[in-house]
Amino acid sequence: MQDENTVDAATPDTAVDPVEPDTVVDAAERETNGARRPDQSIVAYPDxxxxxxxxxxxxxPSGEPxxxxxxxxxxxxxxxSIIKPYCDGTHKLIGFRTDD
Amino acid sequence: MKQPLTRGPVSTALLDLLGSASADDPRAGEELQEPVFSALADTPDIAFDDDLQLTLFCLYELHYSGIEGVDDAWEWAPGLIGARRRIEQTFEEKMRAAVELPQRPRTNSGDVAAALFKMTAPDGGGGISRFAAKQASAEQLQEFLTHKSIYQLREADPHTWAIPRLRGRAKAALVEIQADEYGGGRPDRVHAELFAQAMRGAGLNPEFGGYVDDVPAITLATANLMSMFGLNRRLRGAIVGHLSAYEMTSSQPSRMYANGLRRAGFGDDVAEYFDEHVEADAVHEQIAGRDMAGGLVEAEPGLLDDVLFGAAAALAIETWLGDHIMAAWKEGRSSLQPQSSFAV
Incomplete structure (x- = not known):
C-alpha cells in the first residue's frame, strides 16, 4: 500500500507534460495531503x-511540559524504568517481552 | 594534544621524527619501518604493549586534533601510514584471534539486533560499575574518570568516520545517534563537553590528552581499537558493531557510576554526564541494534561477521581494561602508570 502511494506521488514528476501546470499543482497537493509520511512517528521496538x-x-497530566x-x-x-516516562534500559534486566 | 612522554624505541623514533624532519620529504617516515618491524616481532601482546599502543595513539592523533609542535602535514606522510598499517595488522589479528563470535543470526535487522543484545547482555552492569556504585573511594573514581578521559573527551568522533561509508537506513541511524552525541545543536549538551565538565568538577584536567602519560597501554588500546575500525573503510562493519556494543552496555552501568559518584561526595556537575547516558543510550541502543547494525547487514549481508566481530572486540577490550583496573584496586594499588604524576 505504501509502495503504491510512493509510486503515485512520484509518477507526475517524470511523466507530466510541462505545459500542463494544473497537473503539477495536483501532484504537489497530493504529496502534502496524501502520500507523504506524517511528521511524527512512534516505533515499537520488540522487547x-x-x-x-x-x-x-x-x-x-496538568499540562506542564x-x-x-x-x-x-x-x-x-x-x-x-526509574526515569519514567523515559526508558533506562531496565527492560533488558527484567526479561520484558512483547511477543512480536 | 600535548606531546606525550615516549615509552620505548618506536614511540621515541616517532616523536623524534615528528619533531625534527620535514613531512614534505617523499621518503618521510621511512625511518620508522625498522623499529616498528622489530617491535611487532618481539611483542608478547600488542594490546598491552605500551610502546606500540602509544605509537598508534599518536599516529591516529594526527588525524584528529594533531600533536602540539608537530607539522599538520605529517598526517598523510606515506612512511607514517605504512607504519600505522603494520601495527594495525597485528592489532587486528590479535583481536580477531581473541574473540569468539556467536552463531550467525539471519541477515535481517530484527535477528541482527537480537544477536547483539544477546552478546551484550552479560555486561548489563557487572564488574567495575557495581564496584564503583557501592565501594570505590573518591580517589578510585577519579582514577576511573582519568582512564575514561582518553576516549570520552572526544566521545563519538571515531564512529563519525563511518558516516560517509554507510548508506540509507544504516547511515540515517548512525547520524541520528551522532547528532544526539554532539548535543543536538546545543554546545553545552555535547557529550564530550559534559565529560569535560565532569573532569573539572572532580578536580581533574579537562584537556584532551591531559592524562595520556598516566594511563596504561590497555586504556590507549580501547581508544585505538575504535580509531582503527573507524578509519578503515574495510572495517565499517566492525565500527558499527563496536558502537552497537558500546550503546548496549551503557545505560545501566551509567546509572551505577552516577550513584557511586554521588555516594563518594561528587556533585551533580560530575554525575550529569552519567545521568545523561542512562537516558540517551536507552534510545541509542535501539537505533544502533536494529536500524544501524541491522540496516547495514540487510544492505550488505557480507558484513555480518565484521559487525559481530566489532561488537565482540569492543566487549573484549573493555573487559581487559576493567580487569586491569579491578586487579590493581583489589591489591590496593593505583591502576594508572607506575610513574604517573597523578596523585592518587
Missing part, C-alpha cells in the same frame, strides 16, 4: 521501548 520522533510535546533533552526519545513500555 523494548517506544521510540518517538518528530514534532511533539510530552506534558504532565516535561524536561526533554533530545529530539528522539524512548518511552518506557515495561513499567520498570
Amino acid at each position: 523494548g521501548p517506544l521510540l518517538v520522533r518528530g514534532d511533539f510535546e510530552i506534558v504532565t 516535561l524536561p526533554r533533552n533530545r529530539k528522539t526519545v524512548a518511552l518506557c513500555r515495561c513499567g520498570a
Whole structure:
C-alpha cells in the first residue's frame, strides 16, 4: 500500500507534460495531503521501548511540559524504568517481552 | 594534544621524527619501518604493549586534533601510514584471534539486533560499575574518570568516520545517534563537553590528552581499537558493531557510576554526564541494534561477521581494561602508570 502511494506521488514528476501546470499543482497537493509520511512517528521496538520522533510535546497530566533533552526519545513500555516516562534500559534486566 | 612522554624505541623514533624532519620529504617516515618491524616481532601482546599502543595513539592523533609542535602535514606522510598499517595488522589479528563470535543470526535487522543484545547482555552492569556504585573511594573514581578521559573527551568522533561509508537506513541511524552525541545543536549538551565538565568538577584536567602519560597501554588500546575500525573503510562493519556494543552496555552501568559518584561526595556537575547516558543510550541502543547494525547487514549481508566481530572486540577490550583496573584496586594499588604524576 505504501509502495503504491510512493509510486503515485512520484509518477507526475517524470511523466507530466510541462505545459500542463494544473497537473503539477495536483501532484504537489497530493504529496502534502496524501502520500507523504506524517511528521511524527512512534516505533515499537520488540522487547523494548517506544521510540518517538518528530514534532511533539510530552506534558504532565496538568499540562506542564516535561524536561526533554533530545529530539528522539524512548518511552518506557515495561513499567520498570526509574526515569519514567523515559526508558533506562531496565527492560533488558527484567526479561520484558512483547511477543512480536 | 600535548606531546606525550615516549615509552620505548618506536614511540621515541616517532616523536623524534615528528619533531625534527620535514613531512614534505617523499621518503618521510621511512625511518620508522625498522623499529616498528622489530617491535611487532618481539611483542608478547600488542594490546598491552605500551610502546606500540602509544605509537598508534599518536599516529591516529594526527588525524584528529594533531600533536602540539608537530607539522599538520605529517598526517598523510606515506612512511607514517605504512607504519600505522603494520601495527594495525597485528592489532587486528590479535583481536580477531581473541574473540569468539556467536552463531550467525539471519541477515535481517530484527535477528541482527537480537544477536547483539544477546552478546551484550552479560555486561548489563557487572564488574567495575557495581564496584564503583557501592565501594570505590573518591580517589578510585577519579582514577576511573582519568582512564575514561582518553576516549570520552572526544566521545563519538571515531564512529563519525563511518558516516560517509554507510548508506540509507544504516547511515540515517548512525547520524541520528551522532547528532544526539554532539548535543543536538546545543554546545553545552555535547557529550564530550559534559565529560569535560565532569573532569573539572572532580578536580581533574579537562584537556584532551591531559592524562595520556598516566594511563596504561590497555586504556590507549580501547581508544585505538575504535580509531582503527573507524578509519578503515574495510572495517565499517566492525565500527558499527563496536558502537552497537558500546550503546548496549551503557545505560545501566551509567546509572551505577552516577550513584557511586554521588555516594563518594561528587556533585551533580560530575554525575550529569552519567545521568545523561542512562537516558540517551536507552534510545541509542535501539537505533544502533536494529536500524544501524541491522540496516547495514540487510544492505550488505557480507558484513555480518565484521559487525559481530566489532561488537565482540569492543566487549573484549573493555573487559581487559576493567580487569586491569579491578586487579590493581583489589591489591590496593593505583591502576594508572607506575610513574604517573597523578596523585592518587
